[in-house]
Amino acid sequence: MAIRSLLPAAVLSLAGSLAPAWAGVTVVVYVYNFEFSINPPGQPVHDAVIRQGDTVEWQWVHPFHNVVASSGQAEFFQSPINNAGATFTHTFTNVGTYGYYCSVHGFDDGAGGFFGMGGYVTVLCLADFNGDTTVNTLDFLAFLNAFTSDDPRADFNGDTVINTLDVLAFLNAFTTPCP
Ligand SMILES: [Ca+2]
Ligand SMILES: [Ca+2]
Numbered sequence: 001m002a003i004r005s006l007l008p009a010a011v012l013s014l015a016g017s018l019a020p021a022w023a024g025v026t027v028v029v030y031v032y033n034f035e036f037s038i039n040p041p042g043q044p045v046h047d048a049v050i051r052q053g054d055t056v057e058w059q060w061v062h063p064f065h066n067v068v069a070s071s072g073q074a075e076f077f078q079s080p081i082n083n084a085g086a087t088f089t090h091t092f093t094n095v096g097t098y099g100y101y102c103s104v105h106g107f108d109d110g111a112g113g114f115f116g117m118g119g120y121v122t123v124l125c126l127a128d129f130n131g132d133t134t135v136n137t138l139d140f141l142a143f144l145n146a147f148t149s150d151d152p153r154a155d156f157n158g159d160t161v162i163n164t165l166d167v168l169a170f171l172n173a174f175t176t177p178c179p
C-alpha cells in the first residue's frame with residue numbers, strides 16, 4: 001500500500017526531471033547592406049521571431065555595422081562596429097518586441113524603435129505555440145495538431161525526437177505563467 005501511495009509522486013517527479021525546460025535555439029540574423037534579416041542577401045527581409053530563452057546570433061555579411069538595442073526596453077545589448085565574418089549574440093529572456101539599430105546608419109527613436117537601419121526581435125512566450133502573443137487553448141490544440149502530424153515544431157524540448165517528453169514539456173510551459 002505504501003508503494004502505491006508513493007507511486008504518483010514518484011512518477012510526477014520522474015516526469016519533471018525528464019521534461020527539462022526549453023533549452024533554447026539560436027536564430028541567425030544576417031547583417032548586410034542596410035538590413036537586418038533572418039534571410040541572407042537576395043531573399044526577403046524578415047525580422048526574427050523567437051521564443052523565451054532563444055538566442056539571436058547576428059552574422060556580419062558586410063562590414064561597418066553594429067547592433068544597439070533601442071533605449072528603455074527590458075533587454076539591452078550592444079555590439080562593436082564589426083567586420084564581415086563577425087558574430088554577436090544575445091539571449092532573450094523577456095517576452096516582448098525589441099527594437100535595435102545600427103548606430104552608423106540609424107538611430108534610436110527613444111521609444112523602443114529606431115530610424116534608418118534597424119530591426120526588431122519579437123520574443124514569444126514559450127507556450128505561445130501559434131505565435132499570436134496570447135497563451136490559450138488554441139496553443140494547446142495547435143501543439144497537439146503538430147504532435148499528431150509529426151510537425152518538427154512539436155519537438156518542444158529540442159532534443160530532435162518527438163515523443164511524450166515533448167507533451168510534458170509543452171504542458172510545463174503551458175501551466176507556467178508567462179512573464
Ligand atoms: Ca497563442
Ligand atoms: Ca523532443
Ligand SMILES: [Cu+2]
Binds near residue numbers: 065106
Ligand atoms: Cu550600419
